[in-house]
Structure formats: C-alpha cells, structure tokens
Amino acid sequence: MPELPEIETYRQQLAPLIQGVPITGALVTRPKSLNVEPELFIHQLTGNRIVRIDRKAKHLLFHLASGDVLLLHLMLGGWLFYGTEEEKPDRTTQVVIHFGNTHLYFIGLRLGYLHVHTMSGIHSKLKNLGPEPLEQAFTFSQFQQVLHRKQGNLKVTLVDQTFLSGIGNCYSDEICFVAGILPTRKIPSLHEEEQSRLYVSIRTVLLEAIQFGGYMEFPLFVGDRLTGGFDAKCRVYDREDEPCVRCGHPLIKVELSSRKCFYCTNCQT
Missing domain, CATH: 3.20.190.10 (MutM-like, N-terminal)
Known part of the structure; x- marks a missing residue:
C-alpha cells in the first residue's frame, strides 16, 4: 500500500x-x-x-x-x-x-x-487522522503526548492512522530498525531516550524515502527515474533471512496483528 x-x-x-x-x-x-x-x-x-x-x-x-x-x-x-x-x-x-x-x-x-x-x-x-509526523510544528514533546495515550506494541501503534498520519507496514519496520528498537515492544516500556530515538527515526526514514521516491516500483510516467528508488535502500522490509546491514545477523519475519513485520533480533532491543 x-x-x-x-x-x-x-x-x-x-x-x-x-x-x-x-x-x-x-x-x-x-x-x-x-x-x-x-x-x-x-x-x-x-x-x-x-x-x-x-x-x-x-x-x-x-x-x-x-x-x-x-x-x-x-x-x-x-x-x-x-x-x-x-x-x-x-x-x-x-x-x-x-x-x-x-x-x-x-x-x-x-x-x-x-x-x-x-x-x-x-x-x-x-478529522480523525493523527498528526503529520513531518510537520515542523510536530515537536518531540507533542510526540511524547500522543505516545502516552497508547498501550499496544510499537509496530501496531505506528501504523495506526489516528496515532500518526501516513505510516504503514514498510516504514514502521524501517523506523523501528533505524531507532534500534524491536517492533514488538510495548509503548509504555519505552524510556525517554528510546522515545527520542524513535522520534528522530520517524523523520529521518520518511524524509530519506521521499528523497528517493518511495518504495513502489511502478513509474509515474515514461522516463520517471525517481519513483521506487527507496526499495533498494530498505534495510529490513521484505528482507527476510538476509544479513542485517548493521550486525550481519539474519533478519526475521513474523506476523503482528495479521501484519507482516521484519526486524533484527540481534541489534534491535
């Protein structure tokens, strides 16, 4: 999607x-x-x-x-x-x-x-959509406020459009990896330093993905060299059994609430 x-x-x-x-x-x-x-x-x-x-x-x-x-x-x-x-x-x-x-x-x-x-x-x-994560006005303090209202695991929370707008299966996994946090972690278990890493990771991953045209491989027009450029840069999404780019450990795939989820059990904590 x-x-x-x-x-x-x-x-x-x-x-x-x-x-x-x-x-x-x-x-x-x-x-x-x-x-x-x-x-x-x-x-x-x-x-x-x-x-x-x-x-x-x-x-x-x-x-x-x-x-x-x-x-x-x-x-x-x-x-x-x-x-x-x-x-x-x-x-x-x-x-x-x-x-x-x-x-x-x-x-x-x-x-x-x-x-x-x-x-x-x-x-x-x-009207029921959550905040836009790339808006300049969306500060770390506001992120902590929306986090405080959630109790579920990180993966399911990130794809909840009433929590934040626009994140789905692919980028939730990429965000968790860049932050170094397991997508299975419960939101209340995240300490402030991890919350900060997560906040930075959200913005970093989404901006990088926009820079490289997202992960969808269908060109918008003949000669389109941008669309889909991020697919090759995905670190964990659809990379089951491949070595982790950070530690070399094989990546795994599980299902969380009927959603496929990719991560590294070695360097995500």
Whole structure:
C-alpha cells in the first residue's frame, strides 16, 4: 500500500505536469471507485482545472478551480500513471482524467477510491487522522503526548492512522530498525531516550524515502527515474533471512496483528 513517501512523491511530480492544465474529460469504468454518479463526475471535471495538489497522510487532494476537491486513497494495490494512450501500461484502469492528449490513469482502485468533496466534506472525512509526523510544528514533546495515550506494541501503534498520519507496514519496520528498537515492544516500556530515538527515526526514514521516491516500483510516467528508488535502500522490509546491514545477523519475519513485520533480533532491543 502506498504510504506517506509514495503519496508525497506523486504530489511533487504531478504538480508541474497537471496543475492549471484544462481537464478535457474523464472516463469511468468502475463507478464504485466514485462517490457520485459517473455522469456527474465527468460533468464536474470537464472544463475544470486542478489548481493545487496537497497530501494528507496517505491521501492525495486535487483542488479544483470550482472549489471542489478530489480525494484519492489508493489503498492496497493502487497506483497512478500519467502519459499518452500509447505509453499507458497494460493494466486495467478504473478512472481516467483527460488533459488533451495526455491522461492521468488511476490503476488498481479495487479497494481505493477517488471521491468528490467540498472543503467542509474533506475536513469531516479526515478529522480523525493523527498528526503529520513531518510537520515542523510536530515537536518531540507533542510526540511524547500522543505516545502516552497508547498501550499496544510499537509496530501496531505506528501504523495506526489516528496515532500518526501516513505510516504503514514498510516504514514502521524501517523506523523501528533505524531507532534500534524491536517492533514488538510495548509503548509504555519505552524510556525517554528510546522515545527520542524513535522520534528522530520517524523523520529521518520518511524524509530519506521521499528523497528517493518511495518504495513502489511502478513509474509515474515514461522516463520517471525517481519513483521506487527507496526499495533498494530498505534495510529490513521484505528482507527476510538476509544479513542485517548493521550486525550481519539474519533478519526475521513474523506476523503482528495479521501484519507482516521484519526486524533484527540481534541489534534491535
């Protein structure tokens, strides 16, 4: 599932490509991906423009000139491609937005969605999300406050979107590794120095992942050399039985609350 770095990579790369460009139409092949009838969706978009693209947690927000907002959540297996019909990957698309001869393809939206909301509707939809971990205003003191309200293990807490916004399976494991803390640890057992390491690790890992385009391997457009660059830099995620980059001990994979989890039993404490 795309997490904060993947969605932020989409935001940064899409903005110069489609912001301000007239929308010439749309195509919907899976009405369940929308929250309005396809005919109304196409009518609302045709002749409109995307004036700004924001990210909130794992959501992408396309602000339209009309004042409405398209809220995208890719969920499991969803991804985007921008280009011509000839460049399009051989994959089934659920929604396509046309910008003349180029198009934005929404692929794999079987569980995800692209909904139209007013700004008040957006606030209502996203109101239960936790703090954005990369916001400058999110201090260590505030991190300690949200930690204080949790009792479960570290892995499950990190992927809880009401705790912090945007972290999922991949980055929760990477964060725990960089912090040197077992993902199985209970939150109340973390002393202040470990809390500090965790706070720094969250920001370090997410910023590094954004720098290298996240871990999703599908390019956004032909010639995209950024998207997916972090996959090769993952230290533990999907690295079962490989030697730990820090101590050489074989990495293990377990399940925590039905989520796969990778870590080093030797140098994570």
